[in-house]
Amino acid sequence: MDASMMAGLDGLPEEDKAKMASMIDQLQLRDSLRMYNSLVERCFVDCVDSFTRKSLQKQEETCVMRCAEKFLKHTMRVGMRFAELNQNAPTQD
Structure with a gap:
């Protein structure tokens, strides 16, 4: 957990801070x-057509790579946009 998240917990006892940090870490891992x-599910469903071999065919492998790349780029872009919006949001003091 980064320092900016911990800053909001300044008024809590150390034991509660540790519990909150643990909960946040668990939520981040779950996400x-x-x-x-x-x-994995999306790219598998979209790309794998047959089960005649134990390894992926060349076109399936290419599809999976493209699918994963698009998914990760999209996820990064959404995260960046969320961070931008979060920075511009009014803070409660």
Whole structure:
């Protein structure tokens, strides 16, 4: 967890800060796993056509690579846009 998140917890006792940090880390891990699972499922469904071989065919492999690249670029762009909007949001003091 980064320092900016911890700054909002200044008034809490150390034990509560540690619990909050742990909860936030768990949520971030869960979200990362969901994103990964979504990527795998989407690209598999879109790209894999046959199960006649134990490895991917060349066109399937190319499709999976393109799909994963697009998914990750989109996810990064959404994250950047969210950060931009978050910076421009009014703060509560």
